[in-house]
Amino acid sequence: LSGTPVVLAYVDVACTALGAGLLDRERKPGCSIIGSTGMHMRxxxxxxEVLLNEARTGYTMTMPAPGVFAQMQSNMAATLNIDWILSLASGILASQGITRSNGEMIALVDEWISSSEPASLLYQPYVSEAxxxxPFVDANARAGFV
Known part of the structure; x- marks a missing residue:
């Protein structure tokens, strides 16, 4: 309709940052969103105060306060890594005729990780096909254990 005001609202990550208290100028908290992808903000x-890494990756977004910015770094896959490890572990168990729920599998993976020696297993979390x-750009980065 003619005369209807149109407003451009902030994106979801900026709204999450506001809700998490990112605008606290004294404490300067950080905020991470762990969804399909990961977004980390300061x-x-x-x-x-915007600090670029060597690869100059990330984003900076103006926040709804004068002169304040959210510096953001994203990664392609966050909780997708949990889906991947659950699928891998479930497949191994299924090959032995064993079935477990996702909740049981998460508890087993947590127990396995907690009981391992520090630095004895390194996981590279690059499960995205992209x-x-x-914090770096590499279209060929892939997930795996070292």
Whole structure:
């Protein structure tokens, strides 16, 4: 309709950051969103506080306060890694005629990880077919254990 106001609202990650208290100028908290992808944010009170990594990846978004920015770094897959490890473990158990629910599988994986020696197993979490976009860019990055 003619005369209907149109407003551009903030994206979901900015709204999550607001709800998490990212605008607290004294404490300067960080905020991570762990969904299909991962988004990690920090407060930058001035453009000079925006810190770029060597690969110059990430994003900076103006927040709804004068001169305040959210500096963000995303990665292609966060909880998709949980789906991947559950699928892998379920497949191994199924090959032995054993079935477990996802809840049981998560408890087993947690127990397995908790009982392992520090630095004895390294997981590279690049399960996205697109590779990785942060904190580095590599279309060929792949998941695996080392």
């Amino acid at each position: 407060l930058a009170q001035t453009p000079d 590779g990785e976009r942060g």
